[in-house]
Amino acid sequence: MDFSVPEPFQATLNEIRAFLDERVIPVEASFRGADDFAPVEAAMREVRAEARARGLWLPQMAKRHGGMGLSLLEHGLVSEILGRSPIGNYALNCQAPDAGNMEVLAEYASRAQRERFLDPLLAGEIRSCFAMTEPGRAGSNPVWLETKATRDGDEFVIDGHKWFTSGADGAAFAIVMAVTEPEGAPHKRASMFVVPTDTPGYSLVRNISVMGDPGSGWASHAEVRFEGCRVPASSMLGLPGAGFLIAQARLGPGRIHHCMRWIGICERAFDMMCERAATRELSPGKMLGEKQTIQNWIAESRAEIDSARLAVLHAAWRIDAVGQREARVEVSAIKFHVAKVLRNVLERAIQTHGALGITDDTVLSFFYRHERGAQIYDGPDEVHKSVVARELLKRHGLDVRRRPAPGAAK
């Protein structure tokens, strides 16, 4: 066992950290306060161009796609740094949901689809969205969809109602999951489609206000309707009935990315908590950090973050070594475990800041509000716990009734 990070890669991490601090965080405050994403997008255009020029671009992609060609473990270490800022991933073009969509397209798209959709996405020229979650159906049960795509000659006609289609506002296309084989086995009913957002029958109903933010542009979660939305049969990604499989393939590494991003949020909040404790005066000469309760929070947070980070890196290492399927206990375990650590740390950081902590003057409120969803999206905690237990009980001879794997809201 060796916990060290090799020198050359450590240098890359240091460079990303410096880039984040110097180029990204200065833009962050305008992002947090914005009702409109457009000016942020404009400000970030230059930042992204510089990132790309420096080779800090697409850490999730192979070199042949213009990416950094990292292992999942290495990418995890990058995600942690980027996670420190809500726009960190956006700066390097590895933000959800585009990053996952790129992976799907790289794996399943035809050459024509890659040229039309993947290339400009890799270049950061367009954005995309992923339409899976439905308001009328439990996200925890992704094999039970209402949205249908009906074959009609050379076309499919899509009808359905989606929400939490993140980044739909301004997206050039959506990857859509819809039932094409209603008589198939539950896991083989749905297929994936690429649907340009200017296709007739596609409409963005609204950006859903989430935790006080109305949402705009990339930073939005839309409600979307498909009403007689016709796409050519060639819009299908992969094989008929492969929708669930593709969704799972997309979500697996995505969970590592999320978890490491959350670790990054934890570290940012932790630094702020320590800084506040070390500088806030309670009475003349008496600092907040002298209070034992604050010390407890600092110590507990440090222990929780460090052990959680190792668990995520270990899960990434397992996926790199044995593949996603063999590592599914580890992946589900970190999903709910790190989400809880994130909650703990944010709670403590806010409380340490007192009244300031609940204002929007710091980034803490943003994380507190927008990462409440961490326990819900990509499968709620409760579903991941059942996945872990089911797998482990099998090893003791108990086969708990098969349940579909957890779905995703993002």
Add this chain to the structure above:
Amino acid sequence: MDFSVPEPFQATLNEIRAFLDERVIPVEASFRGADDFAPVEAAMREVRAEARARGLWLPQMAKRHGGMGLSLLEHGLVSEILGRSPIGNYALNCQAPDAGNMEVLAEYASRAQRERFLDPLLAGEIRSCFAMTEPGRAGSNPVWLETKATRDGDEFVIDGHKWFTSGADGAAFAIVMAVTEPEGAPHKRASMFVVPTDTPGYSLVRNISVMGDPGSGWASHAEVRFEGCRVPASSMLGLPGAGFLIAQARLGPGRIHHCMRWIGICERAFDMMCERAATRELSPGKMLGEKQTIQNWIAESRAEIDSARLAVLHAAWRIDAVGQREARVEVSAIKFHVAKVLRNVLERAIQTHGALGITDDTVLSFFYRHERGAQIYDGPDEVHKSVVARELLKRHGLDVRRRPAPGAAK
């Protein structure tokens, strides 16, 4: 011991509940989504007029002030009902910070002050604010203020910087706490002043954006400056140096009101959680409420809410019976205990709602965001815990170094 509510008063409670459901909650959604309080204020004018006409007005005040003349315990039961909606207290003119200001004015104001400030406040014609908390000084240490009021002939000149001056936007006057006796004992340095908001030298710097809400009108928390702000010496409330005493007198019953309001929030969230569990389908015919985890949350919430409510009512009964000073252990204990129950219940209710729970489509997100402060305002949890422990350790012969009692951010 008798836990029953006498029939005539129960009828009043039922009437308030019906009024809340029929007249107040329909306005609530427009309030939650509003960046501007003005249209809500307009809509509520009629609701409040009706409340007043029906005698459901000023539950916190004695009959001689036009109030309902309730005991603190009875008022607690009213607060619980009103707490179900973010504008419930506003409907009956017992909203913070006006309710506390009315109590202060009724107790300490001169006749002239009462006529000018209290009467229109009781009538709901004006609003007010309370300027105590300062950005540069810990709210947990209310005897350490920077704001000064310097005597100059027949006037005082106030200089200082306040924030979390809730409802300052649109308020007719502020009650301001400022140091007048800098050489006095720590608890006797500050005095209270009534300052009309059109006094030169008073300025509202900004409404502080809190948990994603920029704030407007009554629903705001302002940053306020006093720069050479001159008020007649007769603006002082009570005696010189009585500021801390008045603040404490104001906060004591206020904590009962807050705690019972939180119980009301808990009940609203609890009802929503049960309703969701009973109606949300996970798969055909399988309801969310059949999941044992959800059942655990329902049961734990029920137990926590019920025991917390009894603790608050008991504390109110103790204040009614022996006064606020003798009941300070109970009051501090419920402050942090109920705030925690509130957090637990809101977390569970949101998680039960899944993705819907983090949207602003329900009231849960509003409560989640705006009651995060419950653990901070009117003295953070940590300070109240020390107050309780200090008092109890005294009974075992240990006199822990005197610490000032907790302050207030609201």
Add this chain to the structure above:
Amino acid sequence: MDFSVPEPFQATLNEIRAFLDERVIPVEASFRGADDFAPVEAAMREVRAEARARGLWLPQMAKRHGGMGLSLLEHGLVSEILGRSPIGNYALNCQAPDAGNMEVLAEYASRAQRERFLDPLLAGEIRSCFAMTEPGRAGSNPVWLETKATRDGDEFVIDGHKWFTSGADGAAFAIVMAVTEPEGAPHKRASMFVVPTDTPGYSLVRNISVMGDPGSGWASHAEVRFEGCRVPASSMLGLPGAGFLIAQARLGPGRIHHCMRWIGICERAFDMMCERAATRELSPGKMLGEKQTIQNWIAESRAEIDSARLAVLHAAWRIDAVGQREARVEVSAIKFHVAKVLRNVLERAIQTHGALGITDDTVLSFFYRHERGAQIYDGPDEVHKSVVARELLKRHGLDVRRRPAPGAAK
């Protein structure tokens, strides 16, 4: 609502408290350390005689049975005091399992049974046990029993295997639950029998060592076998098939007793924690109670105990007012809620005592070890939570599959 205890009854409570402190607690240390209950029994004989002489006897029984004739709420207040010592209930002859057996006999026994079994039990001349729980069957499912009583002429032949038959060692008789109507509805299969322990076919296999204590006499939990154990048909208590009903009737008020006893344990541990905090020196002149973490524990414990006590008293008041069936949500809620508070308080009290806390030099270790079962006996927490949730979800229209009510290990 009135939280006061009427003066005459408060005087009784004070007398019991003094009796406990002066007469019972001095015997306690010898009880805790004893591998053999006999000398403790001898020492307590005098104490019990005095209690009886002073009218502090059988607080759970009506006056016609020689008891104190208390309401359930009043009895709860007595239980709290007695709970401060592990032999408090024993001193007043209201210890489990005898207290519950007395209630059952008073309600269901024939005159002959009452004379033979109830009267000497009331007099404290004999002890008894209650054989319900089985090692092979989940205690959480009391309608699924293996023990059978087969009719054979004028007799029943009992065959089965029980455990956690508390106090069987030295008991004069057992009340035994056995299936007599195997074809009946699940809740109507079992009947209750009174079985003298000298009946052939009855055998005490062993006292089960529990949490480090091998067990002896009243302070034991036995494994018991019935092998062709013949009793006259008149040994049945109540009607055939009424076993489950009688068990439930026995357990309902028993939960109030347990919960108030736990509150008493909490208060004892709380006093010890405060005393330790106030007197333990960490370094010259620096007391343990000055540490904020200890203060947090004191404050949190105070808040949790006080609110839990009120919840139990409220549940008792509800049973007094509307009966056990209508109060079943409250009763199940306090069962798991108070058990958790008990755990919290004991943990904190032990940690406050440091190394001393884990020794058997104080009573804390005894409570810690022997009340771990509080979350298990009389229905594990998990079952009570489901009971609460099921009842509450019904009010929202969801009828979760019927599950048998929780059973009992004591």
Add this chain to the structure above:
Amino acid sequence: MDFSVPEPFQATLNEIRAFLDERVIPVEASFRGADDFAPVEAAMREVRAEARARGLWLPQMAKRHGGMGLSLLEHGLVSEILGRSPIGNYALNCQAPDAGNMEVLAEYASRAQRERFLDPLLAGEIRSCFAMTEPGRAGSNPVWLETKATRDGDEFVIDGHKWFTSGADGAAFAIVMAVTEPEGAPHKRASMFVVPTDTPGYSLVRNISVMGDPGSGWASHAEVRFEGCRVPASSMLGLPGAGFLIAQARLGPGRIHHCMRWIGICERAFDMMCERAATRELSPGKMLGEKQTIQNWIAESRAEIDSARLAVLHAAWRIDAVGQREARVEVSAIKFHVAKVLRNVLERAIQTHGALGITDDTVLSFFYRHERGAQIYDGPDEVHKSVVARELLKRHGLDVRRRPAPGAAK
């Protein structure tokens, strides 16, 4: 980063695991139930001889001392396996307190001391104890000792009162910490002495009953007195005033050993929990493991154990790489973090076992009772949290008043 264990060492681990299962665990039940350690010692003599013959001996010692010559990380992996049984470490002669004493003697003893005390200890022929903790002084403040060693010619005269001197019953010698330089700086007042237990003036007062176990032989925690106990000046270990330094050096790696042993306990309890869940029938055909609450416990335990293990191994790796001093944040962090995980897992495993869980029929009760001390010995959680916070706050410029490092009860 590489999380794999190299093949040859994995083979060693497998061999130890098999040895534990086949040779050690069969002895375990007699150990748990024993009031007398002598027969267990006899039974283990053969087991230990075999371990030694197979080279599975002294995993904590260098090869030159006859040990396995492992890195701390490797030793941690061994500790995890041994921790599965309460006598696992004893089997390989790496049990506390002897293991730590061997390390101290190997580092600080003179040649004569090594021959007399270390060699037979390494051979497993004698046992030893470590007398540091005092009943009258807080274990959390190890620089404040009452025990004195006064120079008198060529001798020291030791006077003092110790407790939690584990394994004193039957030990051949004690390593004793006593003040020799009362005027020195707080950390330089005490020295270490080797004191044969047959020295006049040394007396074993009693084995302290701990959590229901009276204690015997190695499995005991004694109260010990030194009354005019004379030892030659050559009995001192290391330099005068080096006592605290030696104690710290002894405790550092000891914490890794403890933490990994706790992980081993967690794994044993986890396996038992899964096995119970997979085989316990709640009603015909309905298994305990189908309950979602049990599944939650399994999943949460898995996540907590896995992340905690990685944190301990990482801390061991850090000590191997940069030394104990540089790794003190990590070491203190795992101390309280893993102790908490241990508590969580044991609680869940017991609750999963229902009534069986609180009996002494399984090993769970033993762990539950005897590892309650994990949060207390070698420095209570609260002290380690302060150590972590103090170090981290320094990096933000706040120097919290220096406090002595945590002491040890074992």
